[in-house]
Amino acid sequence: MNRHQGNADRGQPVSGGPAASGRRNFLAEFAAMVCGGLAFLAPVGAGVWMFLDPLRRRGAAAAFLPVTELSGIPDDGVPRQFPVVADRVDAWTGFAAEPIGAVYLCRQKGSQTVEALSATCPHAGCFVEIDKAEKCFRCPCHNSRFTIDGGIVAPSPSPRAMDGLECQVGKNGAVAVKWQNFYTGIAEKVARP
């Protein structure tokens, strides 16, 4: 052990030593913590700053999107599923005319107006399917059931009825739906920003 002594064994007095004043010790400790803290502040701060970026991202503003023509929806009171197509941006990729979701459209006998329901389950966001035999809607994930006009069938895991969407029928028969996403799992229908 004679040739490879550690620093602590060198026998030189530690700077200040036990005689140093408490105030000087405090200052050194404080300065060490401030300097060290500041040095780490930059990477941690920059990291958190960038990590929180998604919070300021917003989805596309709710807008009326053309979905189909009135003649494409048989007037038999049975909802039919239609894809909602729109331009979509995923971070750095831009998609032109991509299916971004689906709606159920329903027209009563002889009616010129259309009822629209979002196909997204208000429970946990799965894709609600139509059950032709039972004439109802059914979610394949947690068995939420809805009546054919989107009302809740008790008992249901879903806290609310299916989300209705605003629907316009243009003069030329074009059917447009105001496409929106809503928060799932809560009793109120609240649109996502």
Place this chain on the structure above:
Amino acid sequence: MSTSHPDKPKPGLLGQLADFFDDRTGYRALVHEALYERVPGGARWRYVWGSTLVFAFLTQVITGLVLWSSYSASAQTAWESVYYIQHEMTGGWLLRGIHHVMAQAMVVLLALHLMQVVIDGAYRAPREVNFWLGLVLMMLVLGMALTGYLLPWDQKGYWATRVATNLAGLVPLVGPSLQQLVVGGPDYGHHTLTRFFALHAGFLPATLVIMLVVHLSLFRKHGLHAKQPITKPDAMFWPDQVLKDAVAMLAVMAVVLGVILMPALRAMLDGRPIVPGELGAELGAPADPSQPYAAARPEWYFLFLFQFLKVFEGWGATGEFFGAIVVPGLTMAVMFLMPILGRWNLGHRFNVAFTLAILGGAGLLTALALNEDYCARWIDPATFADVRELHEKTEGDPAKIAAALGNDPGKIADFKKRHRKWDAYRHSQAFLDAAVQAKVDAERSIELAGRPEKIPPAGALELVRNDALSQGPKLFAQHCASCHAHVDPAAAGASALLAKASAANLFEFGKAAWMRGLLDPKQVAGPAYFGNTAHKEGDMVNFVTNDLTDRDTWKPADIEAVIAAMAAEAGFADTQAPPDLIEKGRTLIADGERCGGCHKFGDNDMELGSAPDITGWGSKEWLVGILTDPTHERFYGDSNDRMPSFGKADEGAMPLLTSQQIGLIADWLRGEWYRPAAAAH
């Protein structure tokens, strides 16, 4: 420690080197400390669980790092790179299989380790902190399992993760922000993958390593918590306990490899070829936000949580919050309190009972979930035939059902009970059907990705969306099947389907067999052709039943020639047919005294408007034309019966189908889609 001990001979070169490093690092003492830990009461099998967990984690690190070197986290490359690992890279299936199965083994080992620690009371002072660290480690492992599920970006992982992240949104106050941070924006995409990957391979394992180091050093500091009573003499960790640990690790690895290779063994015994890409972890169809996935289920060890949400049926939003946040949160809180509760004997008993109840409850919920999904496999639907009949007859109207049952309360209650069971059966059947469809979609995606042209830069989803075999049936079901059938007339149950249809059966449209049926007087006015349409008593039916049966003008050989020529128009010419048959048929069709009396064909004298132009009948171009606009004078003009003009729209309006979708339907009807070379031979 000293190199110059007077009694010892001078060590060899290797010894000198070892001495050199030991002098400077003191590694011998470290190794000694690591290996020569005293095991009170000797080595025992019950102490191996912790070591197998460390082994499992190291396996995940090794396989994970190599997977990382071939994985690419983005919405257009994640599925594609995992496909490449699984199906094209040498040994990729094995590596990914080990990573996938070991993750599941780790969850099982965690449960065993936890159970053993609680039952043995090993959380008691002074080991409380280490118990808490263990719980944190458990949550980290579960977090890695959850984040790993998404990374292949297939339908299964995508939809399961949507549910999981939507539940995160229920956390009070910060829920929506938390969800948006995890998802990486308002919608699922690139940043969901990059974030999940950073969590899965960076944040979580780094935290885990730090926690594990502290966990292990605390374990060493306190020593092994020996199971009382001690009957045998103490032993050393090395080699006695290490041997048992190593045997246990080997057993875990053997089980993992067994799970991966079992299907290969089965294939071998059945004499089927072994496809390595199908072993180990499965890969579903690429994630498609617009395509529902009814078979969405979490990994089996999270099934109990999935099922737990159903327990709160009817509770509304409170139930959701309760099932997803409150109960799991309280359970974890109780577990963190265990070392405190365990100070009293009664508390310890409570802890043991609580742990067993949680594990038992989880097991029960898992069994319930599996039963709900798979019960159709062992329930005979015939037992519900009467329930189904009554339900259909009364259209589910409770008043009508009660009347049909003679308003007998006993019978009504029994009907309701059995109706619920029938409902459960149908639910399960829907899940099983969805699972089969998911498998078909997955296999097709993999087949498409394996084309010699490879995957386009826009990703595998584009391949699937442009695939007639994948999209044709869906588009047909949505837009055509409300009138048209598409069923092999020889198949079982075909006649019922044909009777329901209100337009022609389009199965093998364009082929000689279809044309032969049309020109058959017995069939032309039947349900497979014009029977259920406005043309039931039209000119064509009249022609086939009257003119075509006149054997003086139409010899059977003439009709066969017309059939051959029409199939040739569609591009399905019989290559075995005599060369002049098709020519003969063409002449007959164009003849103004025969088909050409109504139909335009090639450059015959017929004007457009009286009947569809049958030049190129059944070809893709012809099909696209009639799907786009059957009211065009080239097709049915004013006499079009109900068929929508799918590709035509007024100024400013949107057509029902895009030209790409119409092309897909045409290709599908014609049976034209990519087939791998091996299958084509």
